[in-house]
Amino acid sequence: MSIYTGYLAIHNFESELERELELKGLKIAKKCDRLYLVEGDHPQMIWAQMTAFELETIAIASINDGAKKLKALGRNWGLFTVAHHRRAQLIQDELPKFNNKPIPFRHPLPTSPMGFWTLLEPDQMIASTKTTSPFALGEMDFQENKTMPPSRAYLKLWEFFTVYAPEAITGGASIDVGSCPGGWTWVLRTLEFDKVISVDKAPIEERIMDLGRIEFKQESAFGLDPKDFGEIDWFCSDIICYPERLLNLVKRFLESSKVKNFVCTIKYQSEVDWENTLKFLEIPNSRIVHLHHNKHEVTWFLKGANS
Ligand SMILES: C[S@@+](CC[C@H](N)C(=O)[O-])C[C@H]1O[C@@H](n2cnc3c(N)ncnc32)[C@H](O)[C@@H]1O
The missing domain is CATH 3.30.2130 (VC0802-like)
Structure with a gap:
C-alpha cells in the first residue's frame, strides 16, 4: 500500500x-x-x-x-x-x-x-x-485586538512572532517599511524594542505615533541607505511592491551587515512571481512560509543574518 x-x-x-x-x-x-x-x-x-x-x-x-x-x-x-x-x-x-x-x-x-x-x-x-x-x-486564530491596530495586517506579524520568532526581545531597534496605517509599527511597539523606525510615503495614524519611541520617516523605502542607520534587530517589510524591488532592498540591507533578522511580505499581483520568489530562497538560511493570515502573498524571513 x-x-x-x-x-x-x-x-x-x-x-x-x-x-x-x-x-x-x-x-x-x-x-x-x-x-x-x-x-x-x-x-x-x-x-x-x-x-x-x-x-x-x-x-x-x-x-x-x-x-x-x-x-x-x-x-x-x-x-x-x-x-x-x-x-x-x-x-x-x-x-x-x-x-x-x-x-x-x-x-x-x-x-x-x-x-x-x-x-x-x-x-x-x-x-x-x-x-x-x-x-x-x-488554522490558527488569535484573540484579536479590536481597538488599537489600525488595520488587520497586524495579524500577520502577530502570527510570525508567535510561531516563527517567539524568543524574547530585549531592547534594540526595529524598522518597519511600508508601515501606513501603522498595524505592524503598533505590534513592534508592543514588543520590547527601544526604538521602532517606521517608514512610509503616507503618515501612520496619530494615535500610534502618540505611543512614543517611534521615529517616523515619510519617504520611499527604496531610497533608504543602510549607512544612515545603526544596528537593526528586525527589518520588517509589508510594502506593496514588485518582489524584485523588495529583493534589491533586502539585499542592500543584508550586505550592510547591520541587520540581524528580516521578516518581509512578498506580495503578488495576479500570478505568483516564482522567479523572484526562488531568488529570495537563494539567500542562505532563509525560509518562505504562507502564514494563515497571509492572502495572495507569502512571508520571507531570515533569522541570525550576521551570526
Ligand atoms: C499593506 S500596506 C501596509 C500595512 C501595514 N503593514 C499595517 O500593518 O498597517 C502597504 C504600504 O506600503 C506602502 N508603500 C508602497 N510603496 C512604498 C514605498 N516606495 N516606500 C514606502 N512605503 C511604500 C503603502 O503606502 C502602504 O501604506
Missing part, C-alpha cells in the same frame, strides 16, 4: 500549490477537493496550509473501528472531509476533544502533535500524526 505526502491547499489558492508541486517535479497521485496526495516522502510546500507526512491508508469496518484505529495512533486529530461527510463527522465525534480556541499574541504553541485524517471511502481512511502545524488543519 502506498504512503503519501498530503498537501492541503489554501482555499482559493489551489493553482498556486499545483504550480509549486510542478516546479518541484512532484506528480499528483490523487486530488480530493483541496487535498493533494503525492506518493512517497516529500518536503512541505509554501502554498499548503498543512502538510501531512507519511499518510497511511487504513481500512475500517465501522465508525467505532475508525475512531479506535485513530485513537491508537494519536490523541489529536484534525478532520478534512472530502466525501462521506456525515460518517466522517461521526468518527470525529468519537475522538478526544482538544482546545481549538483563539490564542493570545505570543502564547506558547500547543506541544502535542496534531494529526490529519480524512475518509476517502466509507471503509477507507488516510491518516498521519506527522504534520507541519500543532493547529487542526493548520
Whole structure:
C-alpha cells in the first residue's frame, strides 16, 4: 500500500500549490477537493496550509473501528472531509476533544502533535500524526485586538512572532517599511524594542505615533541607505511592491551587515512571481512560509543574518 505526502491547499489558492508541486517535479497521485496526495516522502510546500507526512491508508469496518484505529495512533486529530461527510463527522465525534480556541499574541504553541485524517471511502481512511502545524488543519486564530491596530495586517506579524520568532526581545531597534496605517509599527511597539523606525510615503495614524519611541520617516523605502542607520534587530517589510524591488532592498540591507533578522511580505499581483520568489530562497538560511493570515502573498524571513 502506498504512503503519501498530503498537501492541503489554501482555499482559493489551489493553482498556486499545483504550480509549486510542478516546479518541484512532484506528480499528483490523487486530488480530493483541496487535498493533494503525492506518493512517497516529500518536503512541505509554501502554498499548503498543512502538510501531512507519511499518510497511511487504513481500512475500517465501522465508525467505532475508525475512531479506535485513530485513537491508537494519536490523541489529536484534525478532520478534512472530502466525501462521506456525515460518517466522517461521526468518527470525529468519537475522538478526544482538544482546545481549538483563539490564542493570545505570543502564547506558547500547543506541544502535542496534531494529526490529519480524512475518509476517502466509507471503509477507507488516510491518516498521519506527522504534520507541519500543532493547529487542526493548520488554522490558527488569535484573540484579536479590536481597538488599537489600525488595520488587520497586524495579524500577520502577530502570527510570525508567535510561531516563527517567539524568543524574547530585549531592547534594540526595529524598522518597519511600508508601515501606513501603522498595524505592524503598533505590534513592534508592543514588543520590547527601544526604538521602532517606521517608514512610509503616507503618515501612520496619530494615535500610534502618540505611543512614543517611534521615529517616523515619510519617504520611499527604496531610497533608504543602510549607512544612515545603526544596528537593526528586525527589518520588517509589508510594502506593496514588485518582489524584485523588495529583493534589491533586502539585499542592500543584508550586505550592510547591520541587520540581524528580516521578516518581509512578498506580495503578488495576479500570478505568483516564482522567479523572484526562488531568488529570495537563494539567500542562505532563509525560509518562505504562507502564514494563515497571509492572502495572495507569502512571508520571507531570515533569522541570525550576521551570526
Ligand atoms: C499593506 S500596506 C501596509 C500595512 C501595514 N503593514 C499595517 O500593518 O498597517 C502597504 C504600504 O506600503 C506602502 N508603500 C508602497 N510603496 C512604498 C514605498 N516606495 N516606500 C514606502 N512605503 C511604500 C503603502 O503606502 C502602504 O501604506
